[in-house]
Amino acid sequence: MYLHIGDDSCILEKDVVGIFDLEVTTTMKTTGEFLHISQEEGFTVNAVNRGEMPKSFILADTEGVSRVYISPVSTATLYKRYVHNQEKRKING
Numbered sequence: 001m002y003l004h005i006g007d008d009s010c011i012l013e014k015d016v017v018g019i020f021d022l023e024v025t026t027t028m029k030t031t032g033e034f035l036h037i038s039q040e041e042g043f044t045v046n047a048v049n050r051g052e053m054p055k056s057f058i059l060a061d062t063e064g065v066s067r068v069y070i071s072p073v074s075t076a077t078l079y080k081r082y083v084h085n086q087e088k089r090k091i092n093g
Contacts, residue, residue: 001085003078005058005071009047013085015060021075022054038068048072 002010025031035057038044045067048054052072060067071078 001089003058003081003085004073005069005078006047006052006073007049009045009069009071011058011060011069012062013082015062016082017059017061017066019056019058019075019078019082022056022070025057035068038066044068044070046070 001013003013003016004010020031026035035044043066046054047069048071054070054072055074056071056078058069058071058078060069
C-alpha cells in the first residue's frame with residue numbers, strides 16, 4: 001500500500017525505513033548534517049507546498065536507492081495512516 005506524505009506525494013509503505021520529526025531531530029548535529037548532505041547529493045524530495053511548514057522527514061529505500069522525503073505531515077498523522085493501512089490490509093486479506 002501507499003503512504004500519502006503530502007503535496008500529492010505517496011511512497012510505498014514497504015520502502016519506508018523511518019519517519020522522523022523535524023523539530024526534534026534537527027536539534028541533533030548529526031541529523032542536520034545528514035539532511036544537508038542528502039540535499040547536496042540530490043537524495044531529497046520536497047513534498048511541501050509553498051506556505052506550508054515541513055514537519056517530518058521520511059527515509060525510504062526503493063530498490064537500493066535511498067531518498068529523504070520532506071513532508072508537511074506530522075509524524076503522528078503519518079503513523080496513523082500507516083496503522084490504518086495495516087488494518088485495511090488485515091481486513092481485505
